[in-house]
Amino acid sequence: MPILGVIASQKTGRLFAPSGAYDSIASYTVTSTDASVTFSSIPATYTHLQVRVAARAGSDDDLRFRLNGDTGTNYSRHLIFGNGSTTGAGAGVSSSVGSVGSINNTANVFSVGVLDILDYTNTNKYTTSRSLNGYDANGSGIIMLYSTAWMNTAAVTSITLFPQSSSFQQYSSIALYGIKGV
Amino acid sequence: MAAGNTYVAIATNTVSGSSTSSVSFSSIASTYTDLIVVFSGKLSIASESIFVRFNSNTGTNYSAVWMWGNGTSANSNTRSSQTFLPTAWFTGYDSTNENNLIFNVQNYSNSTANKTVLFRQNNAGSGGTPAAVAGVGLWAQTSAINAIEFYTSAGVYTAGATFSLYGITAA
Numbered sequence: 289m290p291i292l293g294v295i296a297s298q299k300t301g302r303l304f305a306p307s308g309a310y311d312s313i314a315s316y317t318v319t320s321t322d323a324s325v326t327f328s329s330i331p332a333t334y335t336h337l338q339v340r341v342a343a344r345a346g347s348d349d350d351l352r353f354r355l356n357g358d359t360g361t362n363y364s365r366h367l368i369f370g371n372g373s374t375t376g377a378g379a380g381v382s383s384s385v386g387s388v389g390s391i392n393n394t395a396n397v398f399s400v401g402v403l404d405i406l407d408y409t410n411t412n413k414y415t416t417s418r419s420l421n422g423y424d425a426n427g428s429g430i431i432m433l434y435s436t437a438w439m440n441t442a443a444v445t446s447i448t449l450f451p452q453s454s455s456f457q458q459y460s461s462i463a464l465y466g467i468k469g470v
Numbered sequence: 471m472a473a474g475n476t477y478v479a480i481a482t483n484t485v486s487g488s489s490t491s492s493v494s495f496s497s498i499a500s501t502y503t504d505l506i507v508v509f510s511g512k513l514s515i516a517s518e519s520i521f522v523r524f525n526s527n528t529g530t531n532y533s534a535v536w537m538w539g540n541g542t543s544a545n546s547n548t549r550s551s552q553t554f555l556p557t558a559w560f561t562g563y564d565s566t567n568e569n570n571l572i573f574n575v576q577n578y579s580n581s582t583a584n585k586t587v588l589f590r591q592n593n594a595g596s597g598g599t600p601a602a603v604a605g606v607g608l609w610a611q612t613s614a615i616n617a618i619e620f621y622t623s624a625g626v627y628t629a630g631a632t633f634s635l636y637g638i639t640a641a
Contacts, residue, residue: 308476308477309477310476310477310638311476312476312638312639312640312641313641314641315503315640315641340503340504340576340638340640341576342576342577342583342586368537368544369537370535370536370537370538370544370545370546370547370604371535371546371548372535372546372547372548373546373547373548374546375537375544375545375546396583396584396610396612397583397584397586397608398576398577398583398584398586399586400574400576400586400587400588400606401588402574402588420588420590420604421588421606422535422586422588422605422606423586423606423608424533424534424535424548424586424606424607424608425533425608426533426550426551426608426610427533427548427550427551429533429534429535429548429606429608430535430606431535431536431537431546431604431605431606433604459580459582459583461503461577461640463503463640463641465476465477465638
């Protein structure tokens with residue numbers, strides 16, 4: 289269960305040095321398997337965060353996230369999806385996880401996703417995220433658009449991503465970026 | 471190594487004249503983690519589509535699934551074993567109003583996995599098929615991507631259409 293932060297970045301020789309409007313904060317590539325990946329000690333110097341994922345799981349699974357390690361039933365979500373033949377929508381309330389979308393197990397096929405966590409340091413409101421995610425396995429696949437609300441007013445300082453029931457597989461990569469406002 | 475500003479403009483192609491049906495980015499450096507291409511423009515024929523190829527590969531290595539809403543209904547479609555990656559299937563792009571396409575290619579330079587892309591496309595016109603589209607596609611090749619072609623299934627891009635290529639680098 290890698291927990292990545294400034295220190296982890298320094299160990300790889302890639303120092304965090306914010307200087308632009310869209311900065312890379314940290315990234316991680318799975319070398320074997322990992323149950324989860326955590327970005328911790330996220331600086332409060334940005335306006336928005338973006339997590340970019342290209343990953344496989346040990347089984348066809350849901351890709352979830354938690355903020356600040358909160359395991360309470362403080363998350364709600366809505367989604368729309370298309371699987372090539374039908375579309376659908378769903379929702380979940382009082383959940384203990386937020387959602388990025390779907391993650392698959394097909395050999396050599398990686399799910400991809402972009403998770404935007406907006407206004408993550410604002411302590412006057414709940415934190416809302418948006419994710420576009422999916423995979424295609426040449427004959428099967430899904431595209432999903434998720435919204436998740438974290439019903440907590442704390443500033444986000446850590447993000448943990450994990451397959452709901454399995455683990456990240458080798459070559460899965462997850463990167464965290466910070467986006468500045470003016 | 472300081473990561474610095476990691477969202478970099480690599481190149482922009484602006485369509486001129488009235489005969490351009492294909493726009494390509496070639497010799498793409500492998501120094502980034504993800505690529506993003508942003509298209510803004512119109513096609514000469516309504517209810518058209520934009521197809522994508524990587525590295526000039528014309529094999530049946532492409533597939534995609536996508537969903538869209540057109541103001542009255544939500545739909546989903548898929549194509550497998552194609553010679554191109556569709557960002558819609560002969561629908562979704564407009565000839566009267568501007569279309570936008572944001573095309574994400576993640577981990578494009580790795581040589582260990584097939585490439586998966588995310589795309590969003592939209593227009594708000596009334597001359598073609600007004601739609602908001604989101605999709606995911608697969609190029610079933612492990613080669614690093616060094617060239618991307620965007621071509622129309624029929625018709626041409628109208629003058630002034632732009633394709634901008636960006637690179638994102640992870641720390």
